[in-house]
Amino acid sequence: MATPPTILVLDFDGVLCDGMREYFRAAWTAYCQIWHSQTRTPPDDLEGSFARVRPAIEIGWEMPVAIHSLLEGVSEEKILQNGQVLARDVLDKEGLDPAEIGAWVDSVRDDWIASDLPGWLEMHRFYPGVVERLTRTIAAGVGVTIATTKEGRFVRHLLQQQGIFLPENAIFGKEYHRPKHETLRQLLANADSEAVLWFVEDRLKTLQSIQQQPDLGAVKLYLADWGYNTETEREAARSDSGIKLISLSQFGLDFAQWP
Numbered sequence: 075m076a077t078p079p080t081i082l083v084l085d086f087d088g089v090l091c092d093g094m095r096e097y098f099r100a101a102w103t104a105y106c107q108i109w110h111s112q113t114r115t116p117p118d119d120l121e122g123s124f125a126r127v128r129p130a131i132e133i134g135w136e137m138p139v140a141i142h143s144l145l146e147g148v149s150e151e152k153i154l155q156n157g158q159v160l161a162r163d164v165l166d167k168e169g170l171d172p173a174e175i176g177a178w179v180d181s182v183r184d185d186w187i188a189s190d191l192p193g194w195l196e197m198h199r200f201y202p203g204v205v206e207r208l209t210r211t212i213a214a215g216v217g218v219t220i221a222t223t224k225e226g227r228f229v230r231h232l233l234q235q236q237g238i239f240l241p242e243n244a245i246f247g248k249e250y251h252r253p254k255h256e257t258l259r260q261l262l263a264n265a266d267s268e269a270v271l272w273f274v275e276d277r278l279k280t281l282q283s284i285q286q287q288p289d290l291g292a293v294k295l296y297l298a299d300w301g302y303n304t305e306t307e308r309e310a311a312r313s314d315s316g317i318k319l320i321s322l323s324q325f326g327l328d329f330a331q332w333p
Contacts, residue, residue, distance in 0.1 A: 076294070078329040079272040081261055082211060085254075086222035086229050088276035088301030090204050096197035098124050100186070101137035104178045108138055108170070117145075126150050129302045130157030132277065133223050134248070135176035139164050154304065176248075180225055187231065195235050201300060203326040205236045212238070217265075220245045221257045221273075255284045258293055270294075272329075274320065276301020278310060281317050296320045296332070 084090060087097075098121045106114060123144050124137075130153050131137055139161045143153055153160060165172060186194045212218050218240065220229055226247025233240060246257045254275070262271060275281050276298040284290050297303065297311040300322040311319045318333040325332075 076330075076332075077270050079216060079270045079294070081217040081219060081265060081269055081271040083219045083221050083258060083261065083271060083273045085275045085277070085280075085298070085301075086220050086224055088303075089201075089274055089298045090208070090220075091198055091200050091232060093198040094125050094128065096194065097128070097137055099197065100179055100182045101141050103182045104175070105138035105141045107182075108175060108178055109142060120144060123150055127153040127157065129277075129304050129307070130154050131302075132158070132279075133172075133176065134179045134225075135172045136161045137179060138175060183225075183228060187228075191231075195232065198232055200232075200236060201322055203322065205238065207326050208238055212240075218244065219257075219261060220247075221254045222246070223248050225249060253283065254280055255287050255290060258284065258290055259287070262290075262293075272296065274298055274325070276303050278303060278307040278317075281311075285316050294318070298322075298325070 087093060098116075101124065102116050102120075105111065120141065124141060127140055127144070127150050131140055136157070140153060140157070142164060143160055144150070148160065164170070165175075183194070208218060220226075220233075220240065222229055222245075224247055226245045226249055229245055229247060230240075246252075250257070254273075258271060258273060262269060265271075271292075272294040273281075273284070274296040278297055281295045281297060284293060284295060295317045297308065297317055297319050299308055299319050308319055311317045320333055
């Protein structure tokens with residue numbers, strides 16, 4: 075039986091929380107501001123298309139850019155296959171800065187929270203059983219840490235609404251400006267030599283980037299099959315001995331029963 079983790083690192087969006095409705099509304103509002111859209115009501119089919127290309131989006135600034143691409147007629151398949159390059163192409167063509175777009179998205183969220191916190195919270199849902207699983211894990215003394223490309227303050231709002239209060243140094247959000255493998259490296263450097271770290275993420279490329287770090291070879295990697303990923307990515311994880319595909323029902327089990 076594998077040694078259970080002393081540190082459990084979790085992605086937030088797509089592992090703990092499904093905020094698809096909030097993503098779309100925030101992205102649409104930011105899109106309208108950035109591209110000075112006169113139409114404030116999105117086309118009926120846009121939200122569904124946005125949800126389907128969500129696996130290609132890594133960082134918040136890419137959300138309104140994805141909406142722009144979809145409205146320009148770029149196919150969902152093309153965005154899923156080459157989303158990062160396409161997003162950069164849009165920036166170059168439009169003369170836009172990713173930090174500026176990201177600040178726009180964050181500003182939309184901050185204004186929304188300030189004016190209607192209950193409404194903003196209502197747009198998110200935690201996946202079934204994850205809050206209870208987090209509560210049990212924390213009570214057992216495991217060091218739960220969140221590593222996410224979302225701003226940490228938004229994550230804290232949502233967790234506290236569920237009665238989960240993590241230490242200040244247990245949420246590594248976008249504001250840290252570091253890749254997740256650097257976060258894992260820092261956590262291990264600050265832990266004792268017997269520390270065992272497991273990481274659950276819904277983005278395959280992030281897990282693959284960790285595999286490329288020789289000093290992180292002992293980290294156990296899991297791809298959440300309920301998150302924002304595609305069947306192609308899940309199939310790739312199934313055939314990768316260094317990554318375990320985990321289901322939501324397995325996530326709720328004791329660590330000894332994880333894949």
